[in-house]
Structures are given as structure tokens and as C-alpha cells.
Amino acid sequence: MKITRNGDNRKTGKQLLDCKIYVRKNFGVVIASRWYYDFVSENSYLPLCDLLPEEDAKILKEAIVQLDEPVELCTQITNRRQEGFRNVYLRLENSDRTEDGQPLYLITLLDIVDMEQRLEYVEHTIAKYRHFMTLKREYYFEYTLSDNKFVVYKYVNTKSITVVKQDLDEFIKKYENDPSFTKEQDEQLNAFVAHLKNRSHFFEMNFTCTNEDGTFLCGAQGGTFSGDPDMVSGIFNPEQAVSNEVYYLTTAARDAGTGLLNKKAATEYAIDRLKLAGETPCWIIIMDIDDFKNINDSFGHLFGDQVIRFAADTLQAVVGTRGVVGRFGGDEFFVMLDQINTREDLKTLIKTVVKKIAYEYDPKLRITASIGVSQYPTDGTDFGELFGKADKALYIAKEKGKNRHIIYEEDKHGAYTNDSIQNQAVAYAVSKEKRRKALVEMVRNIYTLGAGYVTEHPEVQKDIRDMFDLDGFTVYGDYGRTVLCRSGNYACEAPDTGGELTEESYLALFGKEDVLVQTSTTKFKTQHPGTYQSTKKQEVGATLRCIARKEGVPFAMIHFDVFNRNRKWSDVDIEMLSVIGCSLGSQICAL
Numbered sequence: 001m002k003i004t005r006n007g008d009n010r011k012t013g014k015q016l017l018d019c020k021i022y023v024r025k026n027f028g029v030v031i032a033s034r035w036y037y038d039f040v041s042e043n044s045y046l047p048l049c050d051l052l053p054e055e056d057a058k059i060l061k062e063a064i065v066q067l068d069e070p071v072e073l074c075t076q077i078t079n080r081r082q083e084g085f086r087n088v089y090l091r092l093e094n095s096d097r098t099e100d101g102q103p104l105y106l107i108t109l110l111d112i113v114d115m116e117q118r119l120e121y122v123e124h125t126i127a128k129y130r131h132f133m134t135l136k137r138e139y140y141f142e143y144t145l146s147d148n149k150f151v152v153y154k155y156v157n158t159k160s161i162t163v164v165k166q167d168l169d170e171f172i173k174k175y176e177n178d179p180s181f182t183k184e185q186d187e188q189l190n191a192f193v194a195h196l197k198n199r200s201h202f203f204e205m206n207f208t209c210t211n212e213d214g215t216f217l218c219g220a221q222g223g224t225f226s227g228d229p230d231m232v233s234g235i236f237n238p239e240q241a242v243s244n245e246v247y248y249l250t251t252a253a254r255d256a257g258t259g260l261l262n263k264k265a266a267t268e269y270a271i272d273r274l275k276l277a278g279e280t281p282c283w284i285i286i287m288d289i290d291d292f293k294n295i296n297d298s299f300g301h302l303f304g305d306q307v308i309r310f311a312a313d314t315l316q317a318v319v320g321t322r323g324v325v326g327r328f329g330g331d332e333f334f335v336m337l338d339q340i341n342t343r344e345d346l347k348t349l350i351k352t353v354v355k356k357i358a359y360e361y362d363p364k365l366r367i368t369a370s371i372g373v374s375q376y377p378t379d380g381t382d383f384g385e386l387f388g389k390a391d392k393a394l395y396i397a398k399e400k401g402k403n404r405h406i407i408y409e410e411d412k413h414g415a416y417t418n419d420s421i422q423n424q425a426v427a428y429a430v431s432k433e434k435r436r437k438a439l440v441e442m443v444r445n446i447y448t449l450g451a452g453y454v455t456e457h458p459e460v461q462k463d464i465r466d467m468f469d470l471d472g473f474t475v476y477g478d479y480g481r482t483v484l485c486r487s488g489n490y491a492c493e494a495p496d497t498g499g500e501l502t503e504e505s506y507l508a509l510f511g512k513e514d515v516l517v518q519t520s521t522t523k524f525k526t527q528h529p530g531t532y533q534s535t536k537k538q539e540v541g542a543t544l545r546c547i548a549r550k551e552g553v554p555f556a557m558i559h560f561d562v563f564n565r566n567r568k569w570s571d572v573d574i575e576m577l578s579v580i581g582c583s584l585g586s587q588i589c590a591l
Contacts, residue, residue: 019109022097023048025064030099036109039086040079048107051077052090060092064105067094074112087112130158137251139236141222143168143196146230150196154249157260159321161249161269168196192220196232199224203234246272255327257305258312263334266326270336271383273324274376277338282376283323283346284383284390285335287315287353290368290402292331299365307331307367314356318349343407346373350405366571370397371405379408389416400469401570435467439576443583451475451587454485461487464580468573471563477556477588484588488561491539500531501547501554514547514554515578520566542567544577548585556588 021032027047029036037044040051049057056075063071070093078085088109095106133140133155142151150171152164164171172193175181188206195203202223222234246268247253253265261269274282289295289311296304308331315325315333323337340346354369361367372394374386393406396413400406406413442460445453454460455475464473465487472488480497500506506528510516518524519542524532535543540561548556558581 021107022104023107030104043080130155134158141234143232144230157325159324199232258309258327260312261326263328266334269324274383281341283337283340284374284386286390286394287333287369287371289331290370310360311357314353318353368403370394370402372397373407392416401573404568446583446587451584454584470560472561474559479555480557492537495534510547516545517569517574518543519568539563541565544569546581546585548589550589556585558584
């Protein structure tokens with residue numbers, strides 16, 4: 001059933017918070033929660049099905065004849081009064097109650113709109129208290145009697161960081177033969193354990209205990225948890241703690257500008273977390289704001305700081321408890337994810353982050369990010385190696401035009417060595433300058449030697465493909481009817497495009513600059529079906545096309561293509577390919 005709020009009047013405050021209704025087989029109500037009676041009022045004598053939509057009532061009536069398992073519906077219940085209806089979740093199931101020997105059935109109603117509001121409130125409250133717990137220095141402990149598990153943790157950037165998680169008896173054993181453990185500490189430990197195992201309603205005691213990770217138990221307060229009588233929980237106050245606390249758990253571990261972990265803290269946390277990861281997949285992510293220096297130069301450092309803070313807040317909000325976020329300085333951020341299992345979930349998270357950053361500001365500012373990713377244990381188990389591979393992937397993302405993410409794959413991106421990042425950083429800077437020089441030289445040769453410089457020289461064609469990571473390109477002349485050159489392993493012969501160049505609907509896709517950029521050729525399916533069928537047959541996944549006109553009429557066309565994949569064309573690639581395409585086209589028109 002489609003949920004609608006029209007007529008769902010909330011002014012009366014009569015909500016169906018958690019109604020328990022016992023009904024007969026004919027859905028006559030025997031007894032119900034007061035919420036139900038408050039809502040239906042004088043119509044409480046009616047069978048419950050009479051207050052539901054006809055199609056939903058039919059489902060329930062058919063199900064109750066032989067109810068083997070619960071039936072669940074999202075439906076509406078009306079009280080046939082001015083208040084209208086309520087959108088509810090309904091669950092019908094067997095019960096252990098009877099009336100005159102006949103079974104009664106239990107129906108549970110939950111107010112969907114109210115539950116949505118309560119869920120939002122709960123999520124907000126949880127986030128708020130996680131924030132408070134992050135600001136405090138306290139450690140938190142939990143002990144469950146049923147499995148004898150003892151856990152100590154602390155909140156960092158709203159994420160719970162586990163310090164101890166093991167069987168309580170095993171935890172105690174490591175102190176039994178410790179010569180540095182004093183008699184007083186032994187008595188404190190025994191008293192603390194007694195409180196846990198006896199499930200003391202409330203206790204408060206001094207407790208100081210050190211281990212290889214530092215002092216973490218001081219001034220203990222705790223007691224049984226009312227929500228779970230099997231659990232004893234509490235707080236360790238660290239006011240008396242010695243200074244050998246793990247660095248990433250200290251207040252000094254925070255970046256002053258964003259509140260995230262600083263480089264040292266994030267690195268130490270990642271190293272410690274990887275030691276405990278086992279076979280659990282973890283992801284190392286490095287993110288840079290693209291052209292951040294230009295943002296500072298164009299809009300000032302105050303605006304630049306605002307962008308950094310927003311990026312930090314966005315990362316923290318999207319990552320949540322699934323990992324830890326740090327700032328490595330400037331516009332570089334670090335993320336370690338330990339609660340993301342699949343590449344699909346990872347890509348969704350990354351997509352959410354970059355879109356939130358992009359859409360926060362005027363689209364004309366084009367604030368984008370480049371991201372490199374590596375995976376534990378697929379890409380290695382050592383933090384340095386994983387970080388290096390993520391950094392390598394980041395440089396590849398920059399080389400390909402920025403505003404994208406690259407997940408490292410050795411077969412595709414090459415092996416990583418200790419000095420490869422330095423080499424790649426230099427290569428990245430050099431490659432930009434080399435491409436500019438190569439473009440200038442290529443355009444000069446096109447205008448000096450004519451279109452044949454490209455169309456008649458396969459080595460030049462290959463240079464163009466390699467320079468822009470193209471799988472192929474095709475040059476047309478004679479109003480799109482003649483193929484002057486075709487470079488790359490296309491799936492079929494080049495089609496005659498003369499018909500396309502006479503269709504206004506197709507030419508309209510090019511815009512004023514006579515350049516068409518398509519990140520995915522599936523978009524042609526609605527824009528121009530004929531072109532879609534042509535690109536599909538050629539296995540072209542993305543294309544950039546330029547038109548050159550002769551006396552105002554399209555005469556030459558150049559297709560730059562990639563096969564069987566989408567392509568996010570960078571601004572630099574679009575500009576450079578447009579220059580090559582238009583220069584080549586103008587020379588073809590001049591023949």
C-alpha cells in the first residue's frame with residue numbers, strides 16, 4: 001500500500017505508539033492498548049478489519065484461516081472521524097491467549113510517522129551523546145555475566161575504540177605473576193571483579209591498573225544496567241592516569257582546525273587496528289581537495305578553511321562508526337574503514353562524500369576531490385605498504401584529470417615500491433608540462449603540415465591515444481561520409497555518419513562550441529537512438545566528439561572514444577582534445 005500523509009492529522013496527538021490488540025478470528029477486538037481506544041473512540045466496537053483498506057483487510061482475513069507464521073503489512077487505519085487515519089505497520093500473529101476456549105490473535109500496530117520522528121530523535125540523541133563521550137577523557141567498560149566477556153573502550157571522533165576485549169578470567173591471569181603488581185592493586189582488582197560477577201547494583205572505588213598499553217583504569221564507577229540485567233557497565237575516570245596512555249586516545253591527538261585525528265594519531269590507530277583485523281577487510285583512503293591552492297588564492301584563506309572544515313565534517317558524518325577519519329595536513333585527509341565489507345559499499349560511501357562536498361557550494365566553484373584507496377589484506381598487511389598503494393592510486397587519480405577515485409589494483413596500476421611514490425609525484429608534475437608541450441607541438445604540426453600529419457601517421461595516432469588514455473579515435477571528412485583515419489581496435493567498421501550531420505536533433509547535442517562530451521553512451525538512448533545503436537555496435541562506452549564546419553555546414557567530425565566503460569572526462573582532457581579535434585577539423589575543411 002502506498003503511504004500518504006494527506007489526511008493524517010496530528011493535531012489531536014492521538015498516536016498509535018505501540019498498540020497490542022487481541023482479536024477473535026472474525027477480527028472482533030477483545031482487548032487493546034489505550035492508544036487504540038483513544039484513537040478509534042466510539043468505533044471500537046467495529047471489527048478491526050472494518051477500519052483498514054479493503055485490499056489489506058482481505059489479506060488478513062485469508063491469512064488468519066490458517067496462521068502458520070506472522071503476517072506483516074504497511075497499511076492505514078481509520079477511526080472514521082475528523083482525525084482521518086494513521087499510517088501504521090501491522091503485524092498479525094498467534095498468541096497464547098484464549099476466550100471461551102477459542103484462540104485469540106495478537107495484532108501489533110506501530111505508528112509509522114511517529115516512529116520516523118522518534119527514530120530521527122534517537123539517531124540525533126545517539127550522535128549527540130557520542131559527541132559528548134568523544135570530548136570526555138573517560139573510558140567505558142562492560143561486563144556480561146553470561147559469556148564472561150570484559151570490554152573497555154573509549155570514543156574517538158564519535159567512534160568506539162576498543163582497548164580490551166577478552167574473557168574476564170584471562171584478563172585477570174596476566175596480572176597474577178606480574179612482579180610490578182602491588183598488593184594494593186591486587187586487592188583493588190579482586191574487589192572490582194567481585195562487583196562484576198556479583199552484579200552489584202552500584203559501586204564506586206579507586207582502581208589503578210597498568211598494562212602494556214598504559215594506565216586506563218582509575219576511579220571506577222559502575223553497576224547493573226537496567227536495560228540488560230546480565231550486564232554490568234560503568235566508567236573509569238582517568239584523572240589519576242599516568243602519562244603513558246596510547247597517543248591516539250589523548251586530547252593532544254586532535255587536529256586543531258577540524259577536530260579530527262592528526263597525522264600521528266591516525267597513523268598509530270591504523271597500525272594498531274590492522275594488528276587486530278585478522279581476515280576482516282579494511283580500507284585505507286587518502287583524499288585531496290583538488291586545486292586547493294587556487295581556492296585559497298581566488299577566494300581567500302578564510303573560505304579555504306571553511307572548505308576544509310566542511311570536508312572534515314562531511315567525512316566524519318558519512319563514515320560515522322564505520323571507521324576513523326584523520327587530517328594529514330593542508331587539504332589531505334585520511335580514512336581507515338573497518339566496517340565496510342564490499343567494493344560496492346565503499347564506492348557508495350565515496351560517492352556520498354564527494355557529492356556532498358560538490359553540492360555544498362555554487363557549482364561554478366567546482367570544488368572536487370581526488371581519492372586513492374587500498375585494501376587490507378588484498379593489497380598487503382603492513383600499514384606503510386597499504387598507505388603507499390593508496391597514495392599511488394591518488395596520484396593516478398590526479399594524472400587522469402582529478403575529480404575521481406582510484407582503487408588500487410596491481411595488475412592495472414603497476415607494482416608498488418618504496419620509491420615509486422616519489423617517482424610518481426615527480427612524473428605527475430612533469431607529465432602535465434609534457435602534455436602541454438606535446439599539445440602545442442601537435443597543433444603547430446597540424447596547421448603546418450595539414451591534417452595528414454595525424455591521418456597518415458599511425459605513430460602520431462598512437463601518441464594521441466596514449467596521451468589521453470583513449471581506446472580509439474576516428475576522423476571523418478566529406479560531410480561525415482568518408483573515414484579519413486580510424487585508430488584503435490574497434491569492434492566493427494566505422495559507420496557512415498553523413499546522416500547524423502544533417503539531423504538537427506543530433507547537432508543540438510553539441511552546443512555552441514561544436515563539442516559533444518558523453519560520459520556514458522547509454523545517454524544517447526533517449527537523446528538520439530540512432531547514435532545509441534551505432535555506439536553500442538562499436539562497443540563505445542564514452543565519447544568526446546568535435547565538429548568542424550565548412551561554410552556553416554558540418555563537414556568534418558572527430559570521435560575520441562573509450563570502449564566498454566564509462567569515462568569521467570576531466571576539464572583538462574576536454575580542453576586539450578577539443579583543441580586537437582577542432583584544429584584537425586579546420587584543416588580538413590580547408591582541403
